[in-house]
Amino acid sequence: MRRIPSWIWPVLVALFILALSRVVKNEYYMFAGYVVLQYIVLASAWNILGGYSGYVNFGSAAFFGIGAYGAVVLDKLWQPPLVVAIVFGGIVASLVGLVTAYLTLRLRGVFFAIATLALAIVLQTLVMNWDFVGGPLGYYSVRPDSIAGFPSYVNYLFVIMLGLALIAVLVARAIELSFIGRGLAAIRDNELAAECCGVPTLRLKVFATMVSGGLMGMAGAPFPYYITYLDPNSAFSLAYGINSIAMPLIGGMTHWIGPVIGAVLLAVIQQVATVTISSELNLMIVGVLLISFITLAPNGIVGLFERYRQKRQRRLST
Amino acid sequence: MTTQSPLLDAMSIRKRFGGFVALDAVDIAIRPGERVGLIGPNGSGKSTLVNCLSGAISSDTGTIRFDGRAIERLPAHQRTRLGIVRTFQIPLPFTSMTVIGNLTIPLRFAARHHAVGGTTNDVEQALLILEDVGLRDKAHEPSAGLTQVELRKLELARAVAARPKLLIADETMAGLSNSEVDEIILLLFKLNEQGIAIIMIEHIMRAVMAFSQRAIVLVAGKKIADDTTDVVINNAEVVRAYLGE
Ligand SMILES: Nc1ncnc2c1ncn2[C@@H]1O[C@H](COP(=O)(O)OP(=O)(O)OP(=O)(O)O)[C@@H](O)[C@H]1O
Ligand SMILES: [Mg+2]
Numbered sequence: 001m002r003r004i005p006s007w008i009w010p011v012l013v014a015l016f017i018l019a020l021s022r023v024v025k026n027e028y029y030m031f032a033g034y035v036v037l038q039y040i041v042l043a044s045a046w047n048i049l050g051g052y053s054g055y056v057n058f059g060s061a062a063f064f065g066i067g068a069y070g071a072v073v074l075d076k077l078w079q080p081p082l083v084v085a086i087v088f089g090g091i092v093a094s095l096v097g098l099v100t101a102y103l104t105l106r107l108r109g110v111f112f113a114i115a116t117l118a119l120a121i122v123l124q125t126l127v128m129n130w131d132f133v134g135g136p137l138g139y140y141s142v143r144p145d146s147i148a149g150f151p152s153y154v155n156y157l158f159v160i161m162l163g164l165a166l167i168a169v170l171v172a173r174a175i176e177l178s179f180i181g182r183g184l185a186a187i188r189d190n191e192l193a194a195e196c197c198g199v200p201t202l203r204l205k206v207f208a209t210m211v212s213g214g215l216m217g218m219a220g221a222p223f224p225y226y227i228t229y230l231d232p233n234s235a236f237s238l239a240y241g242i243n244s245i246a247m248p249l250i251g252g253m254t255h256w257i258g259p260v261i262g263a264v265l266l267a268v269i270q271q272v273a274t275v276t277i278s279s280e281l282n283l284m285i286v287g288v289l290l291i292s293f294i295t296l297a298p299n300g301i302v303g304l305f306e307r308y309r310q311k312r313q314r315r316l317s318t
Numbered sequence: 319m320t321t322q323s324p325l326l327d328a329m330s331i332r333k334r335f336g337g338f339v340a341l342d343a344v345d346i347a348i349r350p351g352e353r354v355g356l357i358g359p360n361g362s363g364k365s366t367l368v369n370c371l372s373g374a375i376s377s378d379t380g381t382i383r384f385d386g387r388a389i390e391r392l393p394a395h396q397r398t399r400l401g402i403v404r405t406f407q408i409p410l411p412f413t414s415m416t417v418i419g420n421l422t423i424p425l426r427f428a429a430r431h432h433a434v435g436g437t438t439n440d441v442e443q444a445l446l447i448l449e450d451v452g453l454r455d456k457a458h459e460p461s462a463g464l465t466q467v468e469l470r471k472l473e474l475a476r477a478v479a480a481r482p483k484l485l486i487a488d489e490t491m492a493g494l495s496n497s498e499v500d501e502i503i504l505l506l507f508k509l510n511e512q513g514i515a516i517i518m519i520e521h522i523m524r525a526v527m528a529f530s531q532r533a534i535v536l537v538a539g540k541k542i543a544d545d546t547t548d549v550v551i552n553n554a555e556v557v558r559a560y561l562g563e
Contacts (some may be wrong), residue, residue: 179426186412186423193410196372198398198428198480254414 014166020160022151034226036267037161038219038222042240043247043259044168048175049208050245051253054188055105059116062123063093063213065235071231072133075141082160084182086221093217094210101209102133105202108191117178117241124236138231141224146147157222168215173256175211184208185254193314216244239283243267246286252302261301323386325350325515326402326484331380333363340366341377342539348484348515353506355530355547356519359559360379362540364519365407368486372404373397377541388439398428401483405476405490407519409469412468417453420461420472424480444479450505451475465552468492474502478509485509486517491525505528527551535559 021030042060050056067089072084102114122273128136143153150156175181183204188196195201224230243266250264267287270282297304326348333341339439340363348354360365371378371396379463383388403424410419422446426493429443448454456464474490487506491499502515503525520526526533526547533550535543537559543550550556 183427185414189412189414190410192374192394193406193412194423195394196374196398196404196406197424197476198395199423200393200395200427202393267518 007173008165010169010173011113017162021155021162027152027154027283030152032153032271034154034161035271036264036290037158037165039243039267040165040260041161041168041219041301042244043217043251043263044165044172044256045212045219045245047248047253047256047259048172048215049212051207051248051259052176052181052184052188053205053208055205055208056245057115057116057209057212058241058245059100059120060116060216061236061238061240062116062120063216064223065120065123065127065232065239066093066096067217068223068230068235069127069133069220070217071221071224072139072141074134075140075224079080079196082222082225083183084281086160086218088162089221091215093220094214096217097209097213098206100213101206104135105205107210120236120238120241124232127232127235131186134231136232138229138234139224140229143225143228150173153225157226160222161219163216164218164315168219169260171211171215171257175208176256180204180207185220212310242283243270246290248300251291252300254299258300258302265301322346322349325352325385325527326343326371327383328371329381329426332378332381333366333370333375333548334378340539341370343380344372344536344539344541345483346371346534346541346544348517350483350515351510351513354511354515354517354527355526355532355533355535356448357523357526357533358519358536362536364536365488366517366539368404368488371397371486372402375402380384395427398424401481403428403480403482403484404485404486405473405488407488409466409473411461411469411472411476413460415461416458417461417464417472418448418457421447421526422478426504431479434549439563447478450478450508452501467498470494471502474505482514484515484517486519486520488497489521490518491520499525501557514553 042064046057046060052294069156070089070092071085074080098121100116104112107115127133133139145153147153150159175251183194183199186197187201187204191201202214220235223235227234247262247266249262250266251260252258266286269285273281273285293300324347326346328344328346330343330345332343344367346367356364356367359416360400369375370380373392377390380390381388384397384400384402387400389400405410412423419442423439425440425443445454448457451474453468453471453475458469460466464472470490470493477485491502494502495552498523506516506518506529518526518529530547532545533543534541535550542559543553543556
């Protein structure tokens with residue numbers, strides 16, 4: 001019997017969720033589920049650079065915000081279909097990734113992290129002063145009431161984000177398993193040794209930054225339609241930067257499933273906390289979880305699982 | 319008599335660290351298939367020279383030709399692909415990978431760029447190399463768990479996996495037992511017989527004497543001797559530098 005290729009599992013899960021979205025009537029689940037899916041994209045995208053190559057990007061919000069404001073610009077100009085805005089956001093964000101990469105990737109460790117954080121702040125300031133997209137007042141995007149083939153527009157947004165999450169997961173997985181992923185792992189372990197083994201370190205890092213940033217930009221493009229009122233603070237929120245680091249860290253950074261687990265776990269907890277307690281509590285929960293994982297399980301949930309499996313194997317073999 | 323054109327030809331390599339001159343106009347030429355010992359006291363600039371030749375750092379001035387090409391502006395990975403491969407004096411393994419995983423990186427990223435034939439797959443090639451350095455039975459263990467001596471062997475194995483034309487072994491034998499030193503010398507001879515030129519950097523004089531046809535001596539960033547090994551070893555200046563008169 002032929003082995004079932006493992007990319008089939010994310011596809012099946014996505015199809016299952018798609019089927020569920022057709023029968024669930026309560027709109028709240030679509031609203032909440034959208035956020036979880038959005039974080040699956042952000043966490044998986046972040047992990048392509050941060051997890052695989054070890055370059056910590058604090059500026060996820062920059063790429064996400066580019067996607068969101070890219071959609072705003074298009075919306076003001078000619079209101080194209082959402083898919084066009086997503087592609088546009090992805091391209092612009094990955095081009096910004098390209099420039100950022102060349103400017104900053106020679107910086108190691110904490111300096112790279114600070115440079116990416118600065119990028120988010122600079123972009124937010126620029127948008128604040130850009131009247132065309134509303135400046136500090138923000139922008140109201142008129143969301144169509146319905147769209148053909150879907151029970152509601154929110155349901156449509158949910159399905160779009162489901163598709164993006166599937167793409168992000170499959171791209172992350174493909175990179176991880178390819179020779180590019182091996183090269184990125186070599187960079188993470190020791191960049192000088194990697195370079196001296198023939199790994200084109202600069203080119204791989206630039207590639208990872210572009211793919212990672214592009215996916216984040218794509219995740220940002222539907223956002224103006226999701227919240228309908230977009231302002232610089234919500235598009236460039238620090239929460240994106242922190243969450244997209246925390247999720248892979250908690251889930252596990254060496255396997256593509258890690259960011260997915262982390263995103264689902266953290267985003268669900270945050271959604272529940274927002275409803276039941278307060279939204280202020282969110283970042284504190286993230287902080288507490290982060291500290292616990294860094295000290296107790298530095299390889300995340302995937303790492304815990306693997307340790308358990310190894311222990312069991314050893315027990316079975318003796 | 320025709321002189322064989324050199325495989326490596328580096329001229330007036332200079333490197334300063336701040337005000338400190340680590341390399342002072344060093345010339346070094348290596349013929350294809352040659353065995354050269356590079357010796358000198360601690361801090362004399364041997365590893366710095368390796369770094370400049372391999373592209374790990376860039377020299378301040380000087381030209382480097384390899385296989386007829388000017389390479390002083392190429393990044394390190396391209397020099398590796400052309401065939402200058404070095405080991406690190408302090409081993410730098412890919413710690414998240416297994417021993418064999420460490421070898422698949424140069425096999426995939428360097429060797430393929432000038433592989434001859436390339437019929438066998440990476441895993442088979444890696445296992446053959448590990449057999450040679452005596453790490454065959456550790457192939458699937460995590461490299462993070464290796465002893466210091468094993469890490470040095472892994473350094474060498476990983477360099478060999480890049481399929482060098484010129485292998486620069488920076489103190490591969492430090493800390494090894496006498497019989498292990500002999501094993502490594504034998505291995506280097508075997509690689510040399512396959513046509514690989516080798517620069518051996520070593521404080522173990524027995525190894526240098528046994529292995530090299532020629533010896534180059536660095537002292538305080540300057541080349542003070544470059545001749546057949548027995549001539550160099552009897553050179554008064556070299557003796558003075560080593561015995562510290
Ligand atoms: N990156 C650096 N920055 C400043 N000084 C350096 C640097 N690298 C090397 N040096 C200095 O340059 C000199 C030459 O060092 P190098 O490592 O090349 O010596 P070596 O001949 O390899 O010595 P050893 O036999 O101990 O390995 C030393 O004084 C060292 O301190
Ligand atoms: Mg040295």
